[in-house]
Amino acid sequence: MSDFTPSENVKPDGGRKEATLKRLIASRTVKKEETMRAYRTVPRELFLPDHLVHDAYVDTPLPIGEGQTISAIHMCLIYLELLDLKEGMKVLEVGGGSGYHAALVAEVVSPSNQPPSGHVFTIERKPELVEFANANLERAGYSDRVTVIEGDGTLGLPNEEPFDRIMVAAAAPHVPEPLVRQLKPEGMLLIPVGRHHFWQELTLVTKNKKGEVMERRQMSVAFVPLIGKEGWSQ
Numbered sequence: 001m002s003d004f005t006p007s008e009n010v011k012p013d014g015g016r017k018e019a020t021l022k023r024l025i026a027s028r029t030v031k032k033e034e035t036m037r038a039y040r041t042v043p044r045e046l047f048l049p050d051h052l053v054h055d056a057y058v059d060t061p062l063p064i065g066e067g068q069t070i071s072a073i074h075m076c077l078i079y080l081e082l083l084d085l086k087e088g089m090k091v092l093e094v095g096g097g098s099g100y101h102a103a104l105v106a107e108v109v110s111p112s113n114q115p116p117s118g119h120v121f122t123i124e125r126k127p128e129l130v131e132f133a134n135a136n137l138e139r140a141g142y143s144d145r146v147t148v149i150e151g152d153g154t155l156g157l158p159n160e161e162p163f164d165r166i167m168v169a170a171a172a173p174h175v176p177e178p179l180v181r182q183l184k185p186e187g188m189l190l191i192p193v194g195r196h197h198f199w200q201e202l203t204l205v206t207k208n209k210k211g212e213v214m215e216r217r218q219m220s221v222a223f224v225p226l227i228g229k230e231g232w233s234q
């Protein structure tokens, strides 16, 4: 049996957690120490429905209910690498899902072995997933570093702006203007832009000190649609 074959007979970890990281380091997908530390610290098994716990370290998206998915491990870690996160930063995530990606980011901007410094706000449009993410973050010990908000994340979070970093975990037809507006000077926004389904370009939007905005495509990706006023209609 391969290291990555889903099976009923393996423990949630069973060595796969470290094996997955080793592979991502070897392929140079993961380079930063903080990314490695966050991955090792946050238990992905606590962000999955019970029947999928044994597959927690298979590097693939997994269903979390409501037709939505927790992103693949490599995709979450690519976001951490590209966003150049630093301790103390204020981060907005759009598309909270299970809460796992938000917890990984929180582990970098506000490490769990220290008093809270940075903070992650995550917006999720499905009430059932807001409840799921809150329960997962609570049992994983991140509820003091991550705040889950129900709503349309394409509009951002005007009450909490500006943000050092914004990450969107669903695919948009274009970069939502409210998110660019809510970014600090020298801020970064990472968002998949393109087709409704099948493929998009992961796009890094940077704002310089003068407030000038630049977009750079990073790689092709496949995300579920971002549904909202500044996203898809369904």
Ligand code: SAM
Pocket (backbone or CB within 6 Å): 068, 069, 070, 071, 094, 095, 096, 097, 098, 099, 100, 101, 102, 123, 124, 125, 126, 129, 151, 152, 153, 154, 169, 170, 223, 224, 225, 226, 227, 228, 229, 231
């Ligand atoms: N980051 C999540 C995790 O760690 O589990 C996975 C995100 S999943 C790929 C995309 C999520 O975006 C879904 O839960 C979906 O309901 C949510 N979503 C889609 N459009 C949204 C919007 N306008 N505002 C907030 N959430 C949205």
